[in-house]
Amino acid sequence: MDVITEIEQANAIEKYLQKHFSDLERCSPYNENILQEFLKLGPFHSFIPRPLGGCGENSASYLKTLETVSYYSLPLGLTMGITGSLFIMPIVKHAPSDLRNRIISEFLHGTPLGGIMITEPTGGTDIFGLQTSLSATQGGMLLNGAKCWGGLTGKAQHWLVAARKMQDGKLTRSLNLVYVPLSSPGIKVHTYFDALGLQPIPYGETRYSNVVVPEEHNLTPGGKGALRVLYDTLFRSRMNIPAIVSGLCKRLSEESAAWASRRTVFGQSIDHYDQVQFRLSALRGFAQINHCIRRFVGTWMDGHDDVSGDYVLVNSVKFVSSTTMAIAADSAIHLFAASAYKRNHLVGRAYVDCRPFQIFEGSNDVLDDNTFSVLVGRYGRVTPEAISQELEKFRLHMPSDLPKGVLDALDVREEGSQRQRVQYGRIIEWIVVRSLVEYIGADQKVPVEDARRVTNRYIASCTAELAYL
Numbered sequence: 220m221d222v223i224t225e226i227e228q229a230n231a232i233e234k235y236l237q238k239h240f241s242d243l244e245r246c247s248p249y250n251e252n253i254l255q256e257f258l259k260l261g262p263f264h265s266f267i268p269r270p271l272g273g274c275g276e277n278s279a280s281y282l283k284t285l286e287t288v289s290y291y292s293l294p295l296g297l298t299m300g301i302t303g304s305l306f307i308m309p310i311v312k313h314a315p316s317d318l319r320n321r322i323i324s325e326f327l328h329g330t331p332l333g334g335i336m337i338t339e340p341t342g343g344t345d346i347f348g349l350q351t352s353l354s355a356t357q358g359g360m361l362l363n364g365a366k367c368w369g370g371l372t373g374k375a376q377h378w379l380v381a382a383r384k385m386q387d388g389k390l391t392r393s394l395n396l397v398y399v400p401l402s403s404p405g406i407k408v409h410t411y412f413d414a415l416g417l418q419p420i421p422y423g424e425t426r427y428s429n430v431v432v433p434e435e436h437n438l439t440p441g442g443k444g445a446l447r448v449l450y451d452t453l454f455r456s457r458m459n460i461p462a463i464v465s466g467l468c469k470r471l472s473e474e475s476a477a478w479a480s481r482r483t484v485f486g487q488s489i490d491h492y493d494q495v496q497f498r499l500s501a502l503r504g505f506a507q508i509n510h511c512i513r514r515f516v517g518t519w520m521d522g523h524d525d526v527s528g529d530y531v532l533v534n535s536v537k538f539v540s541s542t543t544m545a546i547a548a549d550s551a552i553h554l555f556a557a558s559a560y561k562r563n564h565l566v567g568r569a570y571v572d573c574r575p576f577q578i579f580e581g582s583n584d585v586l587d588d589n590t591f592s593v594l595v596g597r598y599g600r601v602t603p604e605a606i607s608q609e610l611e612k613f614r615l616h617m618p619s620d621l622p623k624g625v626l627d628a629l630d631v632r633e634e635g636s637q638r639q640r641v642q643y644g645r646i647i648e649w650i651v652v653r654s655l656v657e658y659i660g661a662d663q664k665v666p667v668e669d670a671r672r673v674t675n676r677y678i679a680s681c682t683a684e685l686a687y688l
Contacts, residue, residue, distance in 0.1 A: 228274070232260050233287055240291035243474060246565040248418040249295065257295065258330035262288065266303040267311065271320070272327050278517035282462040286513060289466030293572050294419045296463045298332070301370040301420075304456040306333030306379060309396070313438040313448055318398065322377060333377035335452075336366035340424065343368075344585055346394065346449070347383075351427065353395050354385035360437070362399065362430040365409070368579070372423040373408040376401050379438065380427070381449060394445040396452070398436040405430035416571035450527035457537040457580050458516040458526070464540040464576075465509035467569060471551040472502040474565065478555055489554075498550050504673030505543040507666060508652060511659040512536055519613065530593045532613050534586040535648035541576035541583060548573045587644030588637060594647065601631040606647055615654040625682050638688050646681045649674055
């Protein structure tokens with residue numbers, strides 16, 4: 220695919236999205252025909268490198284597409300993220316060449332979807348608590364267990380499944396990530412959930428009963444660090460979330476500003492009121508924050524083949540992005556008031572649809588605690604100097620204008636309670652993103668004034684809350 224074709228494809232995708240997803244007040248779940256027509260435009264080609272027939276030059280290729288799609292439709296953006304980030308990317312990177320080429324060919328010439336199954340009915344955060352098993356059998360492995368809340372349940376044809384190796388009748392700590400087509404004998408979608416939001420994306424419980432998995436379908440064969448492969452896959456997916464959030468927040472910011480300029484109360488448009496201006500500034504800030512993160516992580520991922528150890532950066536990106544999208548949707552629905560409190564309004568749907576982002580791919584509270592624990596493990600305790608050293612790993616620098624009260628609060632000699640560790644983790648994560656915003660603002664000359672105000676406010680707010688924990 221040459222440059223002209225790539226540009227034409229991007230234009231065709233945006234034109235199609237404008238046609239079907241521009242109406243603010245008719246934002247009903249899209250049907251299968253709309254999805255199939257969209258997939259025929261080749262949006263997943265940007266996840267596939269040029270040597271394999273796609274048009275992906277670098278991470279910026281697919282992140283920009285994710286951002287554009289999510290501007291028009293959050294569920295469609297998430298569908299792209301699930302298939303592109305959690306299936307195509309690990310297949311490209313880790314699958315044996317014959318398997319990889321066969322699967323990628325389907326995505327280049329057809330309209331399939333893919334996904335990943337990790338979470339189980341008993342939970343998903345405790346990776347070594349997974350009960351789905353792989354045991355040796357003639358001609359491969361036997362997969363048994365149950366998975367739930369995998370986005371695109373029963374709809375995606377291609378799946379990666381995480382399981383633990385069974386040996387001598389007992390589950391071991393040996394993890395595997397295997398490719399399992401939905402058409403494999405022994406797979407059954409047991410139930411579909413009536414999910415609160417993200418309506419076009421089916422979620423449910425899938426059961427695996429003696430499913431035969433060929434050895435060549437193992438993305439983590441013997442001698443390969445399965446946990447690192449799984450973490451590298453999840454961490455990259457978490458770093459792709461800001462592209463989705465950037466698109467949504469930009470749409471919310473623009474639609475809210477347009478609404479505020481034409482909504483008249485007491486003889487004047489509401490954008491004349493200070494509190495409305497405050498909300499609009501914050502919405503611009505949320506869009507700026509995530510746009511900066513999207514630019515930064517694209518470059519960072521391209522420069523690092525393995526990001527499985529970048530806990531602090533990844534946690535910060537995922538926490539701030541998922542938090543800001545929820546706050547942005549809440550603020551936008553307040554500005555629109557009753558007009559947006561409808562199932563078919565873009566803002567009303569965003570208010571419900573964005574909430575799961577704080578739960579899936581690592582619950583935010585767990586990530587916040589992990590951020591604090593990682594720094595304590597590396598530097599003995601959390602101090603401004605320790606945070607500064609961690610930032611230098613990502614070529615970032617401690618903001619020079621942090622208030623003394625924040626710096627004093629970050630001199631933590633004891634770990635304290637879990638709620639305190641979570642709160643400290645959040646402060647650290649906001650500081651990481653603040654330093655990232657400053658870096659991108661200076662390096663790429665993008666506006667960050669509203670982003671700076673927002674990050675400063677949440678750093679101060681989280682710090683002030685410490686006294687009440």
